[in-house]
Structure formats: C-alpha cells, structure tokens
Amino acid sequence: EPEVTQTPSHQVTQMGQEVILRCVPISNHLYFYWYRQILGQKVEFLVSFYNNEISEKSEIFDDQFSVERPDGSNFTLKIRSTKLEDSAMYFCASSNTGDSYNEQFFGPGTRLTVL
Amino acid sequence: AQSVTQLDSHVSVSEGTPVLLRCNYSSSYSPSLFWYVQHPNKGLQLLLKYTSAATLVKGINGFEAEFKKSETSFHLTKPSAHMSDAAEYFCVVIPYNNNDMRFGAGTRLTVKP
Numbered sequence: 264e265p266e267v268t269q270t271p272s273h274q275v276t277q278m279g280q281e282v283i284l285r286c287v288p289i290s291n292h293l294y295f296y297w298y299r300q301i302l303g304q305k306v307e308f309l310v311s312f313y314n315n316e317i318s319e320k321s322e323i324f325d326d327q328f329s330v331e332r333p334d335g336s337n338f339t340l341k342i343r344s345t346k347l348e349d350s351a352m353y354f355c356a357s358s359n360t361g362d363s364y365n366e367q368f369f370g371p372g373t374r375l376t377v378l
Numbered sequence: 379a380q381s382v383t384q385l386d387s388h389v390s391v392s393e394g395t396p397v398l399l400r401c402n403y404s405s406s407y408s409p410s411l412f413w414y415v416q417h418p419n420k421g422l423q424l425l426l427k428y429t430s431a432a433t434l435v436k437g438i439n440g441f442e443a444e445f446k447k448s449e450t451s452f453h454l455t456k457p458s459a460h461m462s463d464a465a466e467y468f469c470v471v472i473p474y475n476n477n478d479m480r481f482g483a484g485t486r487l488t489v490k491p
Binding site: 266267296298304305306307308311319321354356366367368369370371372 | 412414419420421422423424427468478479480481482483484
C-alpha cells in the first residue's frame with residue numbers, strides 16, 4: 264500500500280541553524296501539507312501546496328518557513344533560522360484532491376529538537 | 379472559528395468492553411469530520427470520515443461514529459476494545475470550502491487486560 268515517507272525521523276539542531284525536513288508524498292497525489300505538533304499540544308496546520316505554489320498557510324507559517332517541491336517526488340519544509348520554540352513533531356501529508364471531504368494521508372513525522 | 383473539542387484527554391477501558399471517545403465540533407457550515415489514530419512512532423491513520431452522506435459512519439478495525447447535527451457531536455465508538463486499540467485518537471474537522479485540517483487535542487486510549 265502506498266504511503267507517505269519522511270526523513271529524517273529525528274533531527275537535532277542548534278538554535279539559529281537552517282533545517283530541511285523532507286517528505287515523499289504518495290506518487291499520484293497533487294496536494295501536499297505540513298503540520299506540526301509541539302509536545303503536549305494539538306496538531307496544527309502549517310501550509311498546503313498545490314501546483315507548485317502555496318494555496319493556504321496559517322499564522323505559524325511566517326517568513327522563517329518555506330516549502331518547495333524540488334523534483335517530481337520530494338516535498339520539503341525549510342526553517343531558515345530555527346528557534347527553540349520550533350521544537351516539535353512535523354508531519355507531512357498528501358491527498359489526491361483538495362476537496363474538504365478527501366482524506367489526507369500522513370507520514371510518520373520528523374521530530375525536530377532545537378537546542 | 380471552526381474547530382473540534384475532544385472532551386476527554388485520557389480514556390481507560392478493559393479489553394472486551396465498549397469504547398466511547400467524545401468529540402464536539404463547531405462549524406457554521408456542513409463540515410467534513412474525521413477520526414485519525416496514531417500509534418506510537420507511527421503516522422496518523424484514518425479511521426473513518428463523515429462527508430454529509432450517511433450519519434452513521436463505519437470505519438476500520440470495528441470503529442464507527444455517528445454525526446449528530448442537533449448535538450454537534452461526532453463521537454467514536456467500538457463495541458469491544460482490543461489491546462491493539464491502545465493509541466492516541468484525534469477528531470478532525472475540515473471546514474467547508476477549505477482543506478486545512480483542524481485537530482482536536484487528542485484522546486489517549488488505554489486498554490487494560
């Protein structure tokens with residue numbers, strides 16, 4: 264069964280450093296998403312991406328964040344200058360349509376620890 | 379704002395007894411509602427979804443949920459808990475004409491032998 268994969272599973276970085284979190288969505292999906300979950304808090308929407316551009320983003324997704332689909336398979340989330348409060352689990356998801364009734368398939372997550 | 383509230387942060391049941399995980403939603407329009415499950419070190423897996431068709435929705439692993447508009451609820455149930463059901467469960471709403479998922483805080487289900 265096709266699945267969303269994410270690498271690395273755990274990333275440790277120093278405050279101020281740039282990190283890139285990688286995701287490989289399901290191959291025939293066209294919509295891609297990033298969510299994050301700070302320890303003990305809700306899963307929060309960050310951004311959705313379609314047709315090589317951001318379609319929606321939340322207030323969390325500020326200028327420090329960017330997303331890219333550099334090739335036909337990867338979908339990346341970059342944090343330019345990490346802060347302590349960026350420590351969280353980051354989930355990538357994909358769906359084959361952008362309809363609100365359509366399931367999003369989630370990856371296992373990348374745990375980001377900022378020291 | 380459209381959101382969901384999961385009324386219990388932790389539910390503990392004995393194996394073989396019924397499971398009830400409660401969720402209330404807030405939405406101005408007809409929402410799409412989902413239940414996802416997260417096992418340790420695994421991604422979020424869809425259990426079931428409601429998209430304005432049948433109000434009683436059956437999902438995987440024997441779970442089902444009933445959409446009750448009058449109560450703005452979408453509670454998740456299972457007649458008989460199994461040890462493998464122990465996990466974190468998330469109620470999720472996607473507002474009408476939108477595609478960003480809004481998660482509840484989650485309910486941790488513990489199943490005792």
